Amino acid sequence: MTEKQQNIFDTALNLFAEHGVDATSTSKIAIAAGVSEGLIFRHFKNKEGLLNAILSSGMEKADAYFHAIIGEIDPKTRIKKALELPFQIDSKDYAFWRLVYTLKWQRGSIESDGMELFRASLAEAFEQLDYENPSAEARLVEAIIDGIATEVLLKDIYPKPLLECILKKYKLNKLHK
Amino acid sequence: MTEKQQNIFDTALNLFAEHGVDATSTSKIAIAAGVSEGLIFRHFKNKEGLLNAILSSGMEKADAYFHAIIGEIDPKTRIKKALELPFQIDSKDYAFWRLVYTLKWQRGSIESDGMELFRASLAEAFEQLDYENPSAEARLVEAIIDGIATEVLLKDIYPKPLLECILKKYKLNKLHK
DNA sequence: CATTAGAGTGATTAATCACTTACAAATATA
DNA sequence: TATATTTGTAAGTGATTAATCACTCTAATG
Numbered sequence: 001m002t003e004k005q006q007n008i009f010d011t012a013l014n015l016f017a018e019h020g021v022d023a024t025s026t027s028k029i030a031i032a033a034g035v036s037e038g039l040i041f042r043h044f045k046n047k048e049g050l051l052n053a054i055l056s057s058g059m060e061k062a063d064a065y066f067h068a069i070i071g072e073i074d075p076k077t078r079i080k081k082a083l084e085l086p087f088q089i090d091s092k093d094y095a096f097w098r099l100v101y102t103l104k105w106q107r108g109s110i111e112s113d114g115m116e117l118f119r120a121s122l123a124e125a126f127e128q129l130d131y132e133n134p135s136a137e138a139r140l141v142e143a144i145i146d147g148i149a150t151e152v153l154l155k156d157i158y159p160k161p162l163l164e165c166i167l168k169k170y171k172l173n174k175l176h177k
Numbered sequence: 178m179t180e181k182q183q184n185i186f187d188t189a190l191n192l193f194a195e196h197g198v199d200a201t202s203t204s205k206i207a208i209a210a211g212v213s214e215g216l217i218f219r220h221f222k223n224k225e226g227l228l229n230a231i232l233s234s235g236m237e238k239a240d241a242y243f244h245a246i247i248g249e250i251d252p253k254t255r256i257k258k259a260l261e262l263p264f265q266i267d268s269k270d271y272a273f274w275r276l277v278y279t280l281k282w283q284r285g286s287i288e289s290d291g292m293e294l295f296r297a298s299l300a301e302a303f304e305q306l307d308y309e310n311p312s313a314e315a316r317l318v319e320a321i322i323d324g325i326a327t328e329v330l331l332k333d334i335y336p337k338p339l340l341e342c343i344l345k346k347y348k349l350n351k352l353h354k
Numbered sequence: 355c356a357t358t359a360g361a362g363t364g365a366t367t368a369a370t371c372a373c374t375t376a377c378a379a380a381t382a383t384a
Numbered sequence: 385t386a387t388a389t390t391t392g393t394a395a396g397t398g399a400t401t402a403a404t405c406a407c408t409c410t411a412a413t414g
Contacts, residue, residue: 002391020283022199026372036393041373043391098282104331105279106197136338139328143339147324151316154281161313162320169346179361203402213363218403220361 005043007033012040013054017095020102021051055103055110058096063114070117075125080172082122082141086149087163098153101146182220184210189217190231194272197279198228232280232287235273240291247294252302257349259299259318263326264340275330278323 001009011033015024026047030037044050065085072078089097100110122141126134144166152159167173178186188210192201203224207214221227242262249255266274277287299318303311321343329336344350 004392018283020197020199022197023283025370027370037372038374038394039392047372102279102282104327105275105282106195106200109331133338133342136342140325140339140342143324143328144321145324146327147320147322148317150281150323150327151320154286161310162317165310165313165317181362202400204400214402215364215404216362224402 004033004035004039008035008040008043008050009054009057012050013099014095016051016054017098017102021047021099054096054099058093058100059110059112059114061093063112066112066114066118070114070121075128076172076175078121078125079129079141079170080167080175082118082145083166083170083172084163086145086152087159089149089152094153097149101150101153181210181212181216185212185217185220185227186231186234189227190276191272193228193231194275194279198224198276231273231276235270235277236287236289236291238270240289243289243291243295247291247298252305253349253352255298255302256306256318256347257344257352259295259322260343260347260349261340263322263329264336266326266329271330274326278327278330 008029012024012029015029015032026040027037029050030040040047040050044053065088069078069081069085072081103110119138119142123134123138126137131137148159148162148166151157151162164173185206189201189206192206192209203217204214206227207217217224217227221230242265246255246258246262249258280287296315296319300311300315303314308314325336325339325343328334328339341350344352
């Protein structure tokens with residue numbers, strides 16, 4: 001990636017996240033990136049290609065986090081780590097996640113293979129712990145993660161107290177390790 | 178409201194919810210509603226005015242639900258009713274809520290006075306029950322509601338099992354009344 | 355019957371949209 | 385040094401955008 005190409009990538013990500021893809025024109029991206037509009041199309045083919053480059057780059061990094069949780073063998077620890085996910089979002093990645101959550105509502109959620117494995121491994125953990133409805137429990141955890149992530153991404157408040165609260169509900173707050 | 182005005186209102190709501198406000202042109206609305214484009218501007222002044230009409234109309238109905246919860250005096254019942262909220266969304270209102278959740282990420286969340294009171298009354302309930310951090314508990318419930326509502330609105334699955342799961346965590350599943 | 359007001363239309367506006375083309379500058383390779 | 389190749393630009397393209405325009409139609413009022 002040349003410097004200008006990286007410029008396009010970064011400013012597009014920020015503008016997409018802040019105002020939405022549809023409200024962000026290629027001309028605005030070019031101006032904000034200090035680049036001619038044509039260069040966007042040279043490097044990324046079209047607007048959709050630019051968006052896809054941003055998404056796949058971000059999901060690659062995200063998949064690493066998911067696999068770290070899948071690899072956790074102890075079911076309690078696995079669930080705990082899953083619930084901790086939204087509290088560990090790197091602030092550098094805020095724009096990316098804002099974009100992902102925005103796109104959920106129009107273009108369907110961006111699914112990586114890591115996310116599917118993550119879902120299944122959660123249900124498996126609840127099953128090992130003899131929960132009554134493991135798959136529903138897994139979906140609930142996913143919903144809670146989404147809800148808290150929304151809280152973290154949209155309101156800039158200190159989220160840690162929420163972690164205490166939710167871990168208590170799952171009796172995971174005094175878990176060794 | 179004349180029939181055509183109602184037509185514009187309804188089709189705009191559905192298109193806004195499905196594709197987003199920015200991706201929905203006034204010409205598309207007019208065609209889908211079987212109406213001349215000019216009529217949109219006669220009745221609603223501009224696109225923003227149409228959006229505002231849709232939002233304020235919807236929030237009026239939503240406020241009724243919030244006040245029903247605020248009016249509940251027993252703290253446990255109040256919290257339970259709050260957690261039940263996302264499971265009781267009228268399917269006729271799906272489009273409206275999809276629109277609300279979409280707009281959260283770009284134009285800021287649509288806040289009604291009912292919602293602020295709701296938030297405060299939740300914290301009050303947790304305080305009465307001697308929870309350690311009532312305001313954090315209230316924010317957590319809000320986040321959970323948002324997460325489950327997202328689940329309900331985006332995936333068309335049967336959500337009731339999730340209600341069982343979450344009520345158990347709050348020990349509200351065997352609450353009389 | 356004459357007047358008025360609101361509902362509704364279709365053509366038209368300037369601006370913006372995503373994207374293309376023609377060409378120059380820079381950089382690598384021979 | 386000569387020649388490709390890549391990186392970059394400026395000026396365009398037609399299509400679409402939100403909004404306005406002059407206008408017609410209908411129904412009620414006096």
